[in-house]
Every structure is written in C-alpha cells, then in structure tokens.
Amino acid sequence: MRELILLRHAHAEPPAPGTEDFDRPLSREGQAEAEAAGVWLKKNGYLPDRVVFSPARRTRETVEQVLSVIGVVEQRAEARVYEATPGTLMQIVDDHRELGRILLVGHNPGLEQMAALLNSGQSGDFRGMPAGGIAVLRLPADALLEPGIAELAAFWWP
Template sequence: MHELVLLRHAEAEIDSPDGGDIGRALTERGRRAAHAAGQWLLGHGVQPVRVLCSPASRTRQTLEQIQAALGTAETLIAPEIYEATPGELLALLDNHLDAGTVLLVGHNPGLERLVALLLEGRSDEFRGMPTAGIAVLHLDQALEPASARLNAFWSP
C-alpha cells in the first residue's frame, strides 16, 4: 500500500429506530456532505483499489453516496472497524498491504487517532476528522507510527 485514504462517516441522526448506535442513519445534511466527499475524491483522482467499510448504517450510507468515485474498487465490510482503536485499524490494514490505494470508511475517535499515529507517532487526544472528512496519506514504508505524509485533507 502506498496510499491510505481515511473517510469518516457523514453526519448521522442522534438516534436509530432500534435505539442502537450501529443503526444510526445519515441525516439529509450528511447525505449531501457524503456526496460532496465523493465528488472531491473523483475530482482529485483518488482511485482506491480496495475499500474497507464499517458495518454501521452511517458508514455504509456514506459509502453509497461516494460510489460513483470508486470505479471498480473491491469493497469489503469489515466489522473490526466499528469502535476500533488505532492499533486495531493498523492490524486490519496490515492484511491489505497488497492494494496500492486503500480507502477506509470508519468512525472517530479511531480514525483521527490513526491519522495522528501515522503522521506524528502518537495518538492521544488528537482532534481533526470532522464528519465526512477525508485524509489522504502517502506511505513510503510499512504502516508504522510517524511513517506517513499527509497529501491532502478535505472537509465539507
């Protein structure tokens, strides 16, 4: 993997019909922001080979809104993304090093802490991934703390 694209799900409803967090759906504003994220990916030529997505409703709905930008990317629902720590996300990504560009659609605080870990070598108290935010990281070497360079960042 030489490029890692992290996309936080778009804005979601506070509650879900079943009362559980995993079933929370996108708001209308969230759908628009997710669509805009897809347009940004398309406009900047970010072309993932593989997409890893949390099973939560809001991440899957975010993924649906950016589908046009993904082309023929292989898409996998990865339950381990939901509520993952940066270390757990790294362990998952280690299984996908064969893909040149990977897009991971997930949640905070895991995503923002993963960005901090890969850029700065630490993951404590980092804040920086708004809903529908995208971080494009370039990797010159293995997935290790402080091994990435931020190529682009976008938020709606």
C-alpha cells in the same frame, strides 16, 4: 509509495429511542457530505483499489454515496472497524498492504487518532476529523504501519 485514504462517515441522524447506535442512518446533511466527499476524491484522482468499511449503517450509506460518484470499486465490510482503536485499524490496513490505494471508512476517535499516530507518531496529536472528513496519507510501499511512517498528503472536509 502507496496511499491510505481515511474517510470518517458523514453526519448521521441522532440516536432515536429504541435504535442502536450501529443502525443510525445518514441525515440529509450527511448524504450531501458523502456525495461531496466522492466528488472531491474523483476530482483529485484519489480513486481507491478497494474500500474497507465498518458495517454500521451510517458508514455503509457513506460508502454508497461515495461510490455513486466515483464508480464501482471492490468493497469489503470489516466488523473490526466499528469502535476500533488505532492499533486495530492499523492491523486492518496492513491486511491490505498489497494495494496501491485503500479507502478506509470508519468512525472517530479511532480514525483521527490513527491519522495522527501514523503522521506525527503521537496518537494524542490530532486536531479532529469532522464528519465526512478525508485524510490522505502516503506510506512506504511494503512497510507495515507504525507510528510516524506516513506523510499527510491531503486533508479535506465538507
């Protein structure tokens, strides 16, 4: 078995005039959420082999806060994660299937739709993934991702 940890970026500042969505920073609340996510991951032993994340500022800052708690982990910014569909996210995760545990940090609706698709086989069968929320999915060791292949092992939100 291997594990896929999905982490939605924590709360970001609202869009400011002249600021691109991509460049929105975490709010103070978001910084605390991201730190709490790191505490939960560490406390529950979900330390990843690699972190793959969207290069958007709020996602990078979420990763920084999490790593400040769990310690240094190999990191890869992946442009395809920003505004990705569940299918694109599954391809990204498949690119790292040699790992026992990967942490994917990104955005909704793609993350929550992928979690639902992998677990239940239905991308519309989701209940929402709040900012800073974590879903841990257990997957067969060498299999490519497909609908219904995963078991939801844990779900947490700040």
